[in-house]
Amino acid sequence: MNEKIAVQAREVHKVYGQGEGTVTALGGVSLLIRNGEFFTLLGPSGCGKTTLLKLIAGFESPTRGQILLDGMDITYDPPNIRPVNTVFQSYALFPHLSVAENIGFGLKMLGRSKAEVSDTVQRMLALVRLEQMADRKPGQLSGGQQQRVALARALAPGPKVLLLDEPLSALDLKLRKEMQIExxxxxxxxxxxxxxxxxxxxxxxxxxxxxxxMQAGELLQVGDPRTIYTRPANRFVASFIGESNFLSGTLDGGTLVLDAGPRMPVETGHTPQANGHVTAAIRPEQIRISDNTADGIPATVRDTVYFGTDTHCVVALADGTEITIRLQSPVSGNVGLHPGAEIALKFEPGALIVLPEAV
Known part of the structure; x- marks a missing residue:
């Protein structure tokens, strides 16, 4: 079955400035976003993710390349004729209008009838669970409630695509987690x-x-969350998504001979690796500890940090390489994990992944 593509970027470049002052924000990004999916552009500040969002919205035009929506080229169409709406970091609500009036404002600008505006506003209020707040002004709402109003206003015209530019960044941690679910x-x-x-x-x-x-204007990997986390395409992805330990060694077929001495079976990730010196990654929660130093990779405890549900244990291998291990915190505490303790490490099968040498 062929999946319908909502948004497509074809070799999109975006360059700012000229001559020596040239800055490349996007260096030839190609991307397919499926109809009806929740797709996230993830990366550090300055990686190009917001620039790509602005190109899809029509706030800027690419230097080269194409943006397609439902197969139609919209590269140079102005924002007001694109069936796309955007929710920004700042909610940009009209302070003098009520919640209902804020939600209906865009519909009125589009010339919708009073009956349609009223019906749509009521549906949006129910969708974001703010029926009881319809007559309040934005200043009378919490940050999370204001965010819901901004979402309802953006959803009211029925856009084909909704763009969200870090809309939760201004919320506190607890509210941010609640809004993720919402x-x-x-x-x-x-x-x-x-x-x-x-x-x-x-x-x-x-x-x-x-x-x-994304990193430095390039799209490094696209995949579902589990694939991105468990099979990162390169070192940057492995380090940016969650925590990773990086180990050096020599690859010999399906075995990695660590610089610290032990031989370990490995997965070669996305790219077949030739034998030779490589870097491998393993997540902290994929390492187990044994107090039998003859059973596993010898290590010495350097420090432990208690995080409530988890305890992070920093250990050193024979060559001085430090590894972080994440352990579930038992009620009685992690007995024996004191600085200087001699332990052994065991890696979960398939957890050690060889990363491409080019990165």
């Missing part, structure tokens, strides 16, 4: 394609159907 619920209920921009890996992993990881 955003995903809204996306599922409306069936609208959401394109979400964030630098927060937890937001991306929590809400997304697929994630595109």
């Amino acid at each position: 955003l995903k619920r809204l996306q599922v209920e409306t069936g609208i394609t959401f394109i979400f921009v964030t630098h927060d890996q937890e937001e991306a992993l929590t809400m997304s159907d697929r994630i595109g990881v």
